[in-house]
Amino acid sequence: MDNIILEMRGITKTFPGVKALDNVxxxxxxxxxxxxxxxxxxGKSTLMKVLxxxxxxxxxxxxxxxxxxxxxxxxxxxxxxxxxxxIHQELxxxxxxxxxxxxxxxxxxxxxxxxxxxxxxARTQELLKKVGLSESPxxxxxxxxxxxxxxxxxxxxxSKKVRLLILDEPTASLNETDSDAxxxxxxxxxxxxxxxxxISHKLNEIRKVADQITILRDGGTVETLDCHxxxxxxxxxxxxxxxxxxxxxxPPREPKIGETLLEVKNWNxxxxxHRDRQFLHDVNFTVRAGEVVGIAGLMGAGRxxxxxxxxxxxWGHKITGEVKMRGKPVDVSTIPRAIDAGxxxxxxxxxxxxxxxxxxIKENTTLSNLKAVASSGVIDDRKEAKVxxxxxxxxxxRSHSIYxxxxxxxxxxxxxxxxxxxxxxxxxxLILDEPTRGIDIGAKYEIYTIINQxxxxxxxxxxxxSEMPELLGTCDRIYVMNExxxxxxxxxxxxxxESIMRAIMRSGEKH
Amino acid sequence: xxxxxxxxxxxPSIGDYLKNNIxxxxxxxxxxxxxxxxxxxxxxxxxxxxxxxxxxxxxSFIVIMALGMLLxxxxxxxxxSVGSIVAFIGAISAIMLVKWGLPAFVVIPACLVxxxxxxxxxxxxxxxxxxxSFIVTLAGMLVFRGLTYVVLGGRPIGPFPKxxxxxxxxxxxxxxxxxxxxxxxxxxxVALLAVVALVGYAIxxxxxxxxxxxxxxxxxxxxxxxxxxxxxxAVVALFIGFQLATYRGLPNVLIAMAVxxxxxxxxxTRSTIGRRIYAMxxxxxxxxxxxxxxxxxxxxxxxxxxVLAALAGMIITARLNSATPKxxxxxxxxxxxxxxxxxxxxxxxxxxxxxxxxxAFIMGVMNNGMSIMGIGIDYQQLIKGLVLLAAVFFDxxxxxxx
Numbered sequence: 001m002d003n004i005i006l007e008m009r010g011i012t013k014t015f016p017g018v019k020a021l022d023n024v025x026x027x028x029x030x031x032x033x034x035x036x037x038x039x040x041x042x043g044k045s046t047l048m049k050v051l052x053x054x055x056x057x058x059x060x061x062x063x064x065x066x067x068x069x070x071x072x073x074x075x076x077x078x079x080x081x082x083x084x085x086x087i088h089q090e091l092x093x094x095x096x097x098x099x100x101x102x103x104x105x106x107x108x109x110x111x112x113x114x115x116x117x118x119x120x121x122a123r124t125q126e127l128l129k130k131v132g133l134s135e136s137p138x139x140x141x142x143x144x145x146x147x148x149x150x151x152x153x154x155x156x157x158x159s160k161k162v163r164l165l166i167l168d169e170p171t172a173s174l175n176e177t178d179s180d181a182x183x184x185x186x187x188x189x190x191x192x193x194x195x196x197x198x199i200s201h202k203l204n205e206i207r208k209v210a211d212q213i214t215i216l217r218d219g220g221t222v223e224t225l226d227c228h229x230x231x232x233x234x235x236x237x238x239x240x241x242x243x244x245x246x247x248x249x250x251p252p253r254e255p256k257i258g259e260t261l262l263e264v265k266n267w268n269x270x271x272x273x274h275r276d277r278q279f280l281h282d283v284n285f286t287v288r289a290g291e292v293v294g295i296a297g298l299m300g301a302g303r304x305x306x307x308x309x310x311x312x313x314x315w316g317h318k319i320t321g322e323v324k325m326r327g328k329p330v331d332v333s334t335i336p337r338a339i340d341a342g343x344x345x346x347x348x349x350x351x352x353x354x355x356x357x358x359x360x361i362k363e364n365t366t367l368s369n370l371k372a373v374a375s376s377g378v379i380d381d382r383k384e385a386k387v388x389x390x391x392x393x394x395x396x397x398r399s400h401s402i403y404x405x406x407x408x409x410x411x412x413x414x415x416x417x418x419x420x421x422x423x424x425x426x427x428x429x430l431i432l433d434e435p436t437r438g439i440d441i442g443a444k445y446e447i448y449t450i451i452n453q454x455x456x457x458x459x460x461x462x463x464x465x466s467e468m469p470e471l472l473g474t475c476d477r478i479y480v481m482n483e484x485x486x487x488x489x490x491x492x493x494x495x496x497x498e499s500i501m502r503a504i505m506r507s508g509e510k511h
Numbered sequence: 512x513x514x515x516x517x518x519x520x521x522x523p524s525i526g527d528y529l530k531n532n533i534x535x536x537x538x539x540x541x542x543x544x545x546x547x548x549x550x551x552x553x554x555x556x557x558x559x560x561x562x563x564x565x566x567x568x569x570x571s572f573i574v575i576m577a578l579g580m581l582l583x584x585x586x587x588x589x590x591x592s593v594g595s596i597v598a599f600i601g602a603i604s605a606i607m608l609v610k611w612g613l614p615a616f617v618v619i620p621a622c623l624v625x626x627x628x629x630x631x632x633x634x635x636x637x638x639x640x641x642x643x644s645f646i647v648t649l650a651g652m653l654v655f656r657g658l659t660y661v662v663l664g665g666r667p668i669g670p671f672p673k674x675x676x677x678x679x680x681x682x683x684x685x686x687x688x689x690x691x692x693x694x695x696x697x698x699x700x701v702a703l704l705a706v707v708a709l710v711g712y713a714i715x716x717x718x719x720x721x722x723x724x725x726x727x728x729x730x731x732x733x734x735x736x737x738x739x740x741x742x743x744x745a746v747v748a749l750f751i752g753f754q755l756a757t758y759r760g761l762p763n764v765l766i767a768m769a770v771x772x773x774x775x776x777x778x779x780t781r782s783t784i785g786r787r788i789y790a791m792x793x794x795x796x797x798x799x800x801x802x803x804x805x806x807x808x809x810x811x812x813x814x815x816x817x818v819l820a821a822l823a824g825m826i827i828t829a830r831l832n833s834a835t836p837k838x839x840x841x842x843x844x845x846x847x848x849x850x851x852x853x854x855x856x857x858x859x860x861x862x863x864x865x866x867x868x869x870x871a872f873i874m875g876v877m878n879n880g881m882s883i884m885g886i887g888i889d890y891q892q893l894i895k896g897l898v899l900l901a902a903v904f905f906d907x908x909x910x911x912x913x
Binding site for chain 2: 311312314334335336338339345347352353354355356357358359363367368370371374377378379381382385401403421425
């Protein structure tokens with residue numbers, strides 16, 4: 001019926017001991033946006049690496065037909081020559097080079113090795129216009145936000161005469177406005193006849209843009225859904241991904257809310273780099289025992305900065321304000337003091353800030369509270385192993401043993417190790433910053449269950465998340481932040497995606 | 512992933528075990544092979560009692576500094592200044608002992624304190640001002656070398672009083688002479704018995720640990736490896752002990768070195784400080800956010816390095832019996848090379864004390880063996896450079912393959 005631009009047939013890719021792809025078939029029509037979904041480890045990225053030649057022909061079984069011909073790509077440039085461009089999740093831009101230099105890196109407009117700058121700049125300007133950016137081509141990458149960087153990546157792809165654009169989780173680190181802009185751009189490209197494949201965990205976005213959805217599970221193709229012949233709901237997609245209907249994505253909970261644990265008053269913080277700019281203004285909030293409190297807001301609203309400045313002044317300077325724990329003022333001026341005061345902070349970026357990846361589960365678990373498994377500076381191996389084993393089974397960390405390096409764990413299990421570490425410090429209030437980012441749906445459910453258990457044990461939870469459904473599904477109360485201020489406090493009954501967005505928009509008008 | 516279901520404790524096969532630990536065994540095998548090679552090509556001179564004593568004396572200061580350097584490298588830093596610290600400590604010890612006539616028991620601790628201060632002076636800039644250690648210690652290397660010239664006025668000072676020289680030339684006295692069954696062969700009974708006791712304890716401790724591990728369900732290395740390793744270590748140690756016993760016994764330096772190796776092995780494997788240094792080298796931001804004062808920790812690793820460099824400086828000055836402005840030139844490179852040959856990672860977080868010690872001895876045996884063979888300093892450097900590259904390549908190759 002339609003013009004098939006890409007067909008992958010019977011793709012099987014084996015790594016030592018693991019069959020990452022097992023007889024996968026994948027068909028993309030020309031000019032459509034095709035979403036590829038599946039839990040982490042389902043094989044999405046592997047499939048795209050097979051397609052783009054990262055894994056050269058011969059290292060996998062199966063056939064690739066592209067543009068009507070069978071193809072065997074042995075390097076990435078083979079596939080790029082035919083217009084297959086992949087944009088990876090981790091952006092491949094050089095921060096200290098300009099936009100123009102990045103776009104033409106390795107592909108410079110030059111004669112005899114001498115770069116033709118006027119032409120480079122003119123071409124860049126053209127490309128930037130296509131992706132809706134008005135930045136100067138000479139702007140350094142480090143000076144623009146992640147959202148714009150993503151657009152620069154797309155401009156770079158356009159410079160290579162792209163026919164099939166592959167985006168691996170393009171919106172994972174973008175806020176909603178930037179995500180929307182990016183998705184709109186993709187839809188615009190579609191009207192111009194370009195084909196895209198988008199890998200994403202954000203099902204609402206997929207519903208918005210995709211023409212077809214292919215679901216992978218455990219290295220195999222589950223099904224391909226056509227979004228135009230039927231209305232595909234999120235639950236339908238999830239069912240395909242996890243292999244079972246997930247009636248409720250959030251485990252039920254009976255909140256038993258007690259006394260006020262953490263109280264923060266008039267919290268003012270100046271920007272870490274731009275030292276004369278006040279970043280947080282009179283932030284006030286409370287967290288009670290047994291309560292899960294959310295902080296909603298767009299990227300850059302100051303949520304992570306609030307948490308980090310509170311946690312031992314890890315961010316910002318000229319920090320003023322009052323912090324009380326159970327009604328008594330506490331000192332949180334250094335991280336050890338904040339921990340002693342009963343705070344724990346599970347960072348947004350677990351690989352860079354949460355874990356020592358080359359260390360094993362046991363060593364990461366006890367890192368924040370080594371004293372508890374040591375006497376006069378000497379670690380008691382058995383005690384330490386016992387602590388780590390207990391948390392491993394309590395939080396159901398899937399690993400060979402507590403001696404497995406954390407770098408080899410999946411995202412969900414890594415997050416559980418970070419949680420173990422902080423639970424072992426026995427905090428009263430846990431601040432969770434994007435606790436489920438980049439982990440698959442099954443593991444998310446487990447994390448929510450852990451959060452519920454902790455609340456039931458009487459701990460206070462402060463949860464920062466960019467996914468509004470997650471906040472709505474787990475929190476008893478939600479604060480909304482915008483531009484460094486708390487602009488609304490919503491009870492569970494009042495909170496909805498609309499009321500949160502309304503609070504953000506209304507506060508934006510005031511300034 | 513699909514195959515992630517095998518969470519059961521299936522016993523690793525011997526081949527797997529060897530593959531996963533090839534680095535550690537490889538290092539030991541390399542040392543033994545290099546020793547046997549030079550023993551052969553030097554017609555047995557390498558293992559002569561006099562030469563073994565020399566080997567220990569010549570390498571003790573490299574080993575001692577490698578202990579501190581390993582911590583620095585594991586913490587994610589580097590220290591280029593140790594050679595200059597050695598020279599400066601030599602110079603001020605000479606001033607205090609020879610010019611001022613202070614007694615050794617005052618000068619030795621004073622020099623250790625000065626070394627600590629020199630380490631602190633650099634650690635401050637690295638830890639609290641966040642200046643890269645390469646730059647700070649490069650500056651330190653020049654500054655301390657310059658200071659050495661200033662203090663000595665460009666001329667060597669010596670000779671040193673006897674009691675100071677004992678630091679490097681002294682031997683443990685033979686207070687067990689009455690147990691000696693063969694006085695015409697064995698000159699020093701303490702050496703022999705000490706080595707026998709040590710080997711006995713090592714085997715006892717190894718077996719005990721294995722048993723405790725078994726009780727707690729922790730993985731043990733396959734028994735065959737344990738046995739071979741113990742056998743090799745025992746044979747080498749007993750042979751060296753016997754050779755030393757037929758000469759003048761155990762050098763004081765050897766005792767100091769052994770105690771320090773044991774101490775630093777303990778610190779790196781069992782203490783909270785050691786654990787935190789490894790964590791910091793692996794990911795400094797995550798470690799800091801875990802409530803660890805990473806600045807203070809970095810600072811103290813440099814102080815520690817300064818103290819060890821001071822000790823090494825005194826040992827070498829005592830050995831040469833003269834403080835010269837050119838002492839210790841290039842030592843930092845030998846020390847750093849020892850750590851990298853021993854498997855430390857340049858990006859931090861990885862490395863073992865025993866690896867650095869074996870690395871130092873590999874370098875030492877090569878130096879010594881090539882000198883006996885009469886190979887010039889030119890080719891010696893060339894060969895050492897290639898060995899360093901080969902050792903690190905071996906690491907990288909294994910990592911990529913794994």
